[in-house]
Every structure is written in C-alpha cells, then in structure tokens.
Amino acid sequence: MKKLTKGLPSKDLSLLMSAIDEAAIVAVTDKSGTITYVNKKFCAISKYDEEELIGKTHRVINSHHHPKEFFIEMWKTISSGQTWEGEIRNRAKDGTYYWVNTTIVPFMDADGHPEHYIAVRYEITERKLAEEQLRIYAKKLEISNQELQDFASVAAHDLQEPLRKIQSFADRVKLKAKDSIPEDALDYLIRVQASAKRMQTLINDLLTYSRVTTQAKPFSPVSLEQIAKQACSDLEVRIEQGNGKVIFKNLPTIEADSTQMHQLFLNLLSNGLKFHKAETPPVVEILAEVDESTNSGKSAPSCKLFFKDNGIGFEEKYLDRIFTIFQRLHGRHEYEGTGIGLAVCRKIVDRHGGTITATSQKGEGATFIISLPIKHHQGA
Template sequence: ALDQSAIVAITDQTGRIIHVNDKFCQISRYSREELLGSNHRILNSGFHDAEFFRSMWKCIAGGKVWEGEIKNRAKDGSFYWVNTTIVPFLNEEKKPYQYVAIRYEITQRKAAEEATRVYAARLEASNRELQDFASVAAHDLQEPLRKILGFGDRLQSAASGALNDQSRDYLDRMLSSAKRMRRLIEDLLTFSRVNAKARSFQATPLNAVLAEVLSDLELRIEQSGAAVDVGELPTVEADASQMHQLFQNLLGNSLKFHREGVAPRVEVRGRVRGDLAEITVRDNGIGFDEKYLDRIFTIFQRLHGRHEYEGTGVGLAVCRRIVERHGGSLVAASRPGEGAAFTVILPRRAGAELT
C-alpha cells in the first residue's frame, strides 16, 4: 500500500539513488534506468538555496529524521511539490549507510496556499487604498464644510433680524445639515483609522478601561438617570485606546436607545474561557429584531430615523472593526422592547486565534 501511494527512494550514504518505486518514476517523468545511480540533484528546481540542502544533509548525516517540503522539477520541466520524510538507516557504529525518502505530492495544496496568499495580499492592498481614500476624502471635505458652517453662523448672528421666517428656516436647515455632515465625516475618519492609526497591543485591564469610559459618560449617565453595574473583567493584550472606544460606543448605545420613561440599566460582565475573554454589555433598552443583526454592524446603516435617535450609524461598525483587528468577534442578541446584549469575545493573548 505504501509503495502505491507514496513516492519512495533509497540512496546510499553519498546520496546516490539505489532504488525508486513506480510512483517516483511517474511523477519525475524519469525512467528507472535514468534515476538509478544518479543523485537527487537531477530533480533540483532551483527554488531552494544551498543552505536549505546543507541543513537537510547535516540533519540526516547526524542520524536524525528530516521532514520538510521540497519543490522539484520533473524531466519535462514541470514543477511539483512533495512533503518529504528522510529516514537514515544506521550501521553498528551508529553511522548512516543508506537513506529512505518517503514523499507525498502536495502540489495542489501549495497552489491553493499561494492563491490564498496572493488574494490576501491583494485584499490587504485594496483595503489599505480604501482606508486611504476615505481618510483623504473626509479630510478634504472638512475645509469647505468649515466655511459653510462659519459663514452660516455669521449670517445667522449678523443678519437674522433682516431675514423673513422662511429665510431663517432655510438657514437653520442648512446649518443643521452641515453639522450632520460634519458628524458623518468625523465618524468616517474614525472608521478608516481603526487600522491606520492603531497602536501596539499591551496588557490592558478592562476594569480600568471601563472606569475611564464611565468617567467620560458621567454627564449622560446623570442626565438619563441610568444605573451602570460593572463586574470583574479580565485583562487582555490589546490596544487600550481602541478598547476605550469600543466600550464607550457600546455603553453609549445602551444609554441612547432606552425606552421612553424607563431609566437605562446597563450591566457589564466578563468571564474567562480558556484563552478567551468574554465581555457582555446588557441593557434594558428598546432592543431590536434579530433579523437586522447583519445590518446593525454595517457602516451608515440605522434602524431608526435620525429624528428619533441621534447618530450616524457608524458606531457599531467601528466596534466590529476594532474587535476583528484584535482577532475576536462581536455578537448581539435582542428582542424588541426587551433590551439588547452585545458580547465581545477576545483572545487574552495577542496573536491567539478563536476556537
């Protein structure tokens, strides 16, 4: 069975081929007569440098098994990849007298890996260009917008008395729209900078982050009569400034989307599951229908009109982007009128993967 599925060759201690199976001949396109007595250099593709083979020979000449992936060239000039295990056979003096090489072709796997690598590189470049475009476009839009707001404010202050009711209404609408546009631009810049302006990961106590967030939201908490209960939270390796932004957005939403006549109640709880940290922000607000789960994390998407609740529809998109930059996930659960729960799952150590 091994002889049928594997590519097998045996060489003497100098590397001269003394046996090959049919599979070896088939993939290399060489006849058995051409291979016997020759060296494996006959298959050298030029892909690996001299140090690669020196390291391999040092390993097997020392009596140790070597494993690795090698790109070979067949007689017809085509290339193929093999996963190779070379086992030295030792004499009574513990010196190798021959080597058995067992190989399995992995050409298709390597081609798929290369295609994935190229696709990922193109995607990264595309994302970088999109971030740069968003940042530049938003920055360039700010200057003319400042002038609209500046001259609009001057006109409102200096000539308001000379305007009739309809003209004052037009001016108010213009300034209101310009201010809303400014918020959109600022949020777009925030979204585009999640990766571009990112800092390195460091040990970040999330209780300390939440303490700062509650301090920043103190006035809103007082005005809404909210109660915020934060439990014991874990420490994670993260960008502390982005953790602040993440939880300020989540808590800010809990304060914003509260039911009329009902004071907001927000609970923040954390737990550790192996290498993962799980933090849930739960509230008693208006909630939402879970059929809109994908929509709430899409930039500029809103479930409510701007006259009902302020905002631009960027906050949760920023949250998801921050969490994904940290190798984590952000999920939500809710029912209309029964509040919402947003759960952040993060690796406790930078570079770890979710399982």
C-alpha cells in the same frame, strides 16, 4: 552515514535501503552528477521512466526556478564532502512543477574525493503552494490596508475642507445678510448648514470606523474592570443627567488593544444609556463569564461579556442590521446618531477574534453579548 553503512552487514544495508525507498524519493548519482539509480517514488513524481533518467543528470527535471548560483552553491557544498539540504522546485515530464525538500549526502572514496551522491527527497508541493497563497493574501491585505489608510487621510483632509467651507461661508452669509434677506431664505441657509454639519459627522464616523484597522495597536494585558471605570467616568455627565446607573464588578483582564476596548465599552454603554424608556432611568449592567476550559483542545480560553440594559429594546429580526455601518432603527429626530457605534463595536470585536451578538425584545431591554479570547498567539 559513511560510518553507519560501514558498520552494517550488507543484508541489513539492503533492508535499510528498501525502507528508505518506501519512505522517500531517492536518487543516486556518480561524482559528475550522472544518475545511476532512481527509485519508484522518483519515477512517480517526475513522471519519467527509469530508463529515461539513468545516465542523465538532474537537468532533466530542472524547472529553471532557481538561479544558477543556487546550484553552484549546492555543488560546492557536496563536492567538499558536506551534506546539503534545501528546497527545490522540479519540473515533471508533463510540464507540471513539484517541490521537494532535498538532502544530498556525498560519499567519498579513500582519498577523500566524492565518489557518489545520494539524494533523499520529500514532496512539499502542497506546503509550498500554501505558503505562496499566504504570501499573496498578505500582499493583498497590505494593499487594502494601504488603501484604507489613504482613504482615511482623504476623509480627514480632502473631504472635510470643502465641507468646512460650505459651513463657513453659509455662516458668513448669515452673519452679513441676516437682516436683509427674507426669512425663508435664511431658513434655507440654516438647512444648508445643518446638512453640512451632518455630512461632517458622517465623515468623522467613517473615519472612526476605518481607524479600527488603520490605528490598530498590538495586544497587551488589559483590565476590563479599569476600562469600564474609565468609560463610566467619560460618560459621567450623561449618566448623571439621565439619572442612570452602570453596574459592574469583577471584570477579567484579557489580552487586547486597550484603546479599542475603551471604545467598545464606551459605545456599548452609551448605547444602553441612549435608548432608554421615556419614564425609566437607564440601568446598564456589565457581567462577565470566564471560560478557562480548553477541553476540545481547539478553543482557547475566552470570556463572555454581557451588556444588559433596561431600555426600549429592538426586534431581533433587525439583529444583522444594527451592526452594519450607518444602519439605524430609529428616525434621527427620535434618537441622535449616525448608526456607527455598533458597527465600530463589531469591527473591534472581529479584530480581536471574537464575536458580538445581542438578544432583545421590543420594549424589554437588550443584552449585547461579546465573546473575546483571553489570550492571543503571536501576531493577531
């Protein structure tokens, strides 16, 4: 900077100054920090008039946000002849705060002592507020994740224990007294046990649902072809028993949580197998469409998966309902289950930044359509 100003004729120098004045908030102080010059932008942002600033130090706009050491460090740097850069929160005349990215350049005299300092600033209040907001959100998210974790542990232990005891003691009463209590009393006991068992299933399902968040693993390349094969082998018995069939080929590899992809496939396949028509063996077909195009520049490459079945289908007016936890479209005596499967699917897809929906007509089978990004940028 020193060299640059030296090399410039004074006309160019004043042009340069006026250019900087237009672009940035500028202040000049003497070696003790007393303000000798401020530009319009400085006055505009600080809401002080020029006369109120000249002859004062920057303490006028001190927001008391930064510790003393912050400014000591700054003075140490610039008084030794080095440029200082940092982010400072200042207080305007009306009491409002603003953030500026600040560069202070010292200019030394012939003996190497600082003569004056030029401070060039850019306002970054918006960015700072956004960062602060982001920090608050992150903190909130951390708290709610912790709560979810606590809840999961409560569900896994504290809720299960009394429930297991209801079942255990009902079982022991049944064992001890089955010959001596009346038949209807025995029937009540069986109902107690069945309800407790159902409660246990609900708790376990709730736990599965919360695990999508609490047991989330980082994304890595996952072959959906492999995932589909695994899911089919897990469901082998059910497929064979129902004379069913699962068809798929050429499924892509995407960045995902493989455990969760496995669960997604398992849930969607078993759904397709479960809701089959009485006389027709279930056939579930998985199709994939890869969309590499990033033409809009915004949408990253994604893939669409179609899980198409020949089952009983559903009325599309219930579309929102089927992805909600514990929502069912059928009585428990018709089809077993608590209504957790698709809710878990949606939670998994959400976590992967994708979407899930379905098309169907009653009696005409259903197609579940999942759209997932192929790659994820850091984090996820």
